[in-house]
Amino acid sequence: MTHIPEVLPAPPEAGTEVSPVSGRPSSAPESVxxxxxxxxxxxxxxxxxxxxxxxxxxxxxxxxxxxxxxxxxxxxxxxxxxxxxxxxxxxxxxxxxxxxxxxxxxxxxxxxxxxxxxxxxxxxxxxxxxxxxxxAPGFDLAEIDVEVGFEIYRHQPARLRIERDRAVLALGRMAGGGHVHQAIPLAEVRFAQLGEIVGGGSWPLPGAPAIRLSEGPAVRVVAGQQQWIVNVEDPRLVAAILRRRQTAAWSQRTGPQDLDSWHALRKWATAQTTTFRNGKKSQSYRVLRPVVGFGFGVLGLMLLTMQIAGTTTTGTWPAGAAMLLVGGFFVVSWLRQRTRLHHAELQSLPPNSPPWGDLRPEVAPAPCWRPWS
Structure with a gap:
C-alpha cells in the first residue's frame, strides 16, 4: 500500500536505529x-x-x-x-x-x-x-481543561495547540492560503517522545508544506497512522500535557469511509482557507463572519432592548431586528463552517492510509531525530 499523490512527499517507510542522548530538564514549574x-x-x-x-x-x-x-x-x-x-x-x-x-x-x-x-x-x-x-507554562496545565499554544518553529507563523480532545498544527496564514490546519485526536495518541533535532532538517506534512526543523529540543507525537516531529522549547512539558489529556480525551467522530468522500471534504476545506480563487477573493470570509455576526447581533439586541424600554423611536424596530437577523445568520454560518473545518483537520490522511513514516518508538523516522534517554 502506498500514499496517494495528494499527500506526497511522504517520509521513508522505515527509520534508522539511533542511540538515545541525555536530555535537558524542564524549566517549567510544577504549578502556577x-x-x-x-x-x-x-x-x-x-x-x-x-x-x-x-x-x-x-x-x-x-x-x-x-x-x-x-x-x-x-x-x-x-x-x-x-x-x-x-x-x-x-x-x-x-x-x-x-x-x-x-x-x-x-x-x-x-x-x-x-x-x-x-x-x-x-x-x-x-x-x-x-x-x-x-x-503560563506549568505542569498543572495537564490537569486543566484549557487550550494551550506553543511556538513550534522559528520565523514561520505556526503553532502547536493542545485542546481537550485533539492537538492541532495551526499552519498560520500563508500567501494565498489554501493550507488546512492538521489535527490528531488525543484519544489515538500512542506516545509522545522527548528528543532533539541534530543538524536541522524538515518533516513533511500530508498535502501541506513541510515543517522546518531547527537544531534543538523537539517532541515526536504518534497518533493512529499520523506522526509529527516539531521543535518546541520545552518538550517535557508538551509531552506531559499530551500524555495526561490522552487518558481523558473523547473519541472523535469517524471520517470519510472512501477516497471520493475524502477528496470532496479536503477540496471544500482548502477552498475555505484560500484567500484568492481564480483571481477573485474567496467567498468564505472566515475571519469576518464571527466579527460581523457577533457585532451586528449584539448591536441589534441592544437596539431592540432600548425600543422595548421606550427610549428610541419606532423606526429602530426594523433596524434592530434586521441587525439581529444578519448577526444570527453570520454566527450560525460561522459555527457550521468551523465544525466542518475541525472535522476536515482530523482527516489529513485518507481512509486506509499507510503509516506516515516509521511509527516505532525505538527508531528515528528522520535522520535528524534523536530521542532523549
Missing amino acids: PSRRVQAFGIGAVALVLVPLALVLWALRGLDLGAVIGGVVGVAVATTGWLADARTPRRWSGWALLAALAGAYVNLALAPVVLVALVAVIACPLLARVAHRRFT
Missing part, C-alpha cells in the same frame, strides 16, 4: 500559584467591570432604557466569554465586544466617549494578559 483566580480576575475586569462601569456612567446623561441596552450587550459578551473559557486566545475578542457595547451607549456623551474609546483598546489588552496568565 493562583492561576485560575488571577486569570479570571483580570478577565472579569476587562469583560465586566470596565464595560459595566461605562454603561452605568451613562445614567448621568441618558435614560434608563439606554443603560439597560448597554447592560444587555455586556451580559451577552460575558456569557460568551464564560461559555468559551476553555479557549483563552479568544478572550480578547469577547472583551472587545463588551467594550464596544459600553462605548456605544456613551457615544452621545462627551467627554466620556473618549474614555470609552480608550477602554475599547485597553479591555482586549487586559484580556490578553489574563490569557497569558491562564496558559
Whole structure:
C-alpha cells in the first residue's frame, strides 16, 4: 500500500536505529500559584467591570432604557466569554465586544466617549494578559481543561495547540492560503517522545508544506497512522500535557469511509482557507463572519432592548431586528463552517492510509531525530 499523490512527499517507510542522548530538564514549574483566580480576575475586569462601569456612567446623561441596552450587550459578551473559557486566545475578542457595547451607549456623551474609546483598546489588552496568565507554562496545565499554544518553529507563523480532545498544527496564514490546519485526536495518541533535532532538517506534512526543523529540543507525537516531529522549547512539558489529556480525551467522530468522500471534504476545506480563487477573493470570509455576526447581533439586541424600554423611536424596530437577523445568520454560518473545518483537520490522511513514516518508538523516522534517554 502506498500514499496517494495528494499527500506526497511522504517520509521513508522505515527509520534508522539511533542511540538515545541525555536530555535537558524542564524549566517549567510544577504549578502556577493562583492561576485560575488571577486569570479570571483580570478577565472579569476587562469583560465586566470596565464595560459595566461605562454603561452605568451613562445614567448621568441618558435614560434608563439606554443603560439597560448597554447592560444587555455586556451580559451577552460575558456569557460568551464564560461559555468559551476553555479557549483563552479568544478572550480578547469577547472583551472587545463588551467594550464596544459600553462605548456605544456613551457615544452621545462627551467627554466620556473618549474614555470609552480608550477602554475599547485597553479591555482586549487586559484580556490578553489574563490569557497569558491562564496558559503560563506549568505542569498543572495537564490537569486543566484549557487550550494551550506553543511556538513550534522559528520565523514561520505556526503553532502547536493542545485542546481537550485533539492537538492541532495551526499552519498560520500563508500567501494565498489554501493550507488546512492538521489535527490528531488525543484519544489515538500512542506516545509522545522527548528528543532533539541534530543538524536541522524538515518533516513533511500530508498535502501541506513541510515543517522546518531547527537544531534543538523537539517532541515526536504518534497518533493512529499520523506522526509529527516539531521543535518546541520545552518538550517535557508538551509531552506531559499530551500524555495526561490522552487518558481523558473523547473519541472523535469517524471520517470519510472512501477516497471520493475524502477528496470532496479536503477540496471544500482548502477552498475555505484560500484567500484568492481564480483571481477573485474567496467567498468564505472566515475571519469576518464571527466579527460581523457577533457585532451586528449584539448591536441589534441592544437596539431592540432600548425600543422595548421606550427610549428610541419606532423606526429602530426594523433596524434592530434586521441587525439581529444578519448577526444570527453570520454566527450560525460561522459555527457550521468551523465544525466542518475541525472535522476536515482530523482527516489529513485518507481512509486506509499507510503509516506516515516509521511509527516505532525505538527508531528515528528522520535522520535528524534523536530521542532523549
